[in-house]
Amino acid sequence: MALISTEQLHLYHKMDRKIFSLLVIQLARNPSQSLLVMALWLWLESLGYPSLISKLVGISLNTINDVANEAESCLMCLELENFPIPKNGGLLLTTTILDMAISLKFFKLRRFSIIYGVKYVLNETCARIFDDILLHVLGKTYVSRLLPPYPYCRPMINIPGFPHPLFGKFPPIKFEEFNCDSFGRMMWTNNRLFDDVENEDKTMFLTFSKGFPVTGEEVRHFFTINYGVHCIKSIRMGKRNSNGQVLDATMVVNNLETLDIILNGRRLAKFDFNRKHIWARKYERRE
CATH class of the missing domain: 3.30.70.330 (RRM (RNA recognition motif) domain)
Structure with a gap:
């Protein structure tokens, strides 16, 4: 089976990494919340929605920040039982950029499916493509321990905000390569994540x-x-x-x-x- 290096993986997810960098570096948004925002956007794409991330490339920082705020509203809607849903759906900017209707009510009605989907993308994708950016942002302050001094080993870090009360743990960053074929099969099936929960x-x-x-x-x-x-x-x-x-x-x-x-x-x-x-x-x- 084909193996893809970290560098190739990062190149494949170039746009995702660019937007994540804008969130946590230029906009100085919270790293753990930004991870969840990216996981949410990637999950929507897996569901068949247009790629919101690709549409954000080249848009002003203020607009990206506002769309991220709407994504955080979606996450809050998943967490809070009585989260208020405005009559306009609460996601006007996201709807405009996607050119497709989407509302906070969607997140309320599909709560458990979305929680699992976001958790899956968080663990299977975000942990693999944003590792070096997280190290850069968090610095040595949050490096909890080092792996043995073998070639290419990377430090394992604790991300503040994890384990998350709703989305659980964020996996340790400790890999250099992974199996591309198995990764692809695990992530998508007919544009839908596997429903392989316990x-x-x-x-x-x-x-x-x-x-x-x-x-x-x-x-x-x-x-x-x-x-x-x-x-x-x-x-x-x-x-x-x-x-x-x-x-x-x-x-x-x-x-x-x-x-x-x-x-x-x-x-x-x-x-x-x-x-x-x-x-x-x-x-x-x-x-």
């Missing part, structure tokens, strides 16, 4: 009302009728209480897109069927 990330926690028993068959029937026959990977009903009723269950859906569709931008969704109730939310593992 089952835990695709798990929903369901609760039921006391006095109105719900069976596993009823749960499966309700969701497959409303969200597609293949939407569920597995259902695990909870333990029965003293009255013999199951009050909760965990359901693994087949992909993050289904999870977002079910929740429809809500942290807690309520469903009524046959005079019974189901409350659904994203499963969060407790340490």
